[in-house]
């Protein structure tokens with residue numbers, strides 16, 4: 001009986017310690033995604049590999065578990081910072097960090113590119129830019145789920161590679177995650193389509209657009225307007241068709257984004 005009580009006590013103590021540790025953790029909590037490696041995270045957050053290994057008590061050789069949270073010690077909460085050096089320009093810093101100069105300027109509230117001062121800390125990577133976000137900023141109404149269905153136009157039973165959201169024509173469509181535009185233009189049933197590739201072999205696709213506002217090769221930050229929704233291609237009404245692919249294969253977007 002006594003031993004049992006002690007054991008309960010120890011469990012309570014350890015739970016308190018663990019939650020306390022997370023609260024006081026000095027660093028960024030990174031949600032492990034497909035394609036993440038310790039080396040990649042070390043490079044991305046500019047934190048020595050051994051510090052990440054030590055902070056999380058993991059073996060350098062063991063594979064990372066998708067969905068697990070890793071503490072990145074010393075990485076600023078909210079993103080990765082860069083200190084401006086002599087000779088840097090807003091443009092050179094942006095290019096080096098795969099950002100559009102305009103986005104770098106906006107992220108840091110810089111009034112003029114010429115106002116850049118040596119020693120200033122610039123946010124060059126937003127912490128949440130590695131996760132997927134909703135491509136629309138209107139209340140999400142799913143009109144067709146991912147998976148097998150009888151096609152609303154062709155009536156054929158086939159796989160729906162994305163998810164359809166109701167959106168009146170002209171609704172702004174946002175990049176779900178930071179990346180590089182790999183496709184813009186007309187593609188069969190998709191109508192006007194934008195494709196963006198992301199780190200870790202992911203890509204996102206936005207179909208039936210009425211307008212396209214990006215060009216191939218352009219880097220986009222998460223939340224950048226990439227076009228306007230519409231009703232182009234094979235579609236029964238204005239909506240956004242949204243796909244997330246991993247190594248070219250479609251995945252259920254609801255595994256990556258939160259649909260209330």
Ligand SMILES: [Zn+2]
Nearest residue numbers: 162163164241
């Ligand atoms: Zn669709």
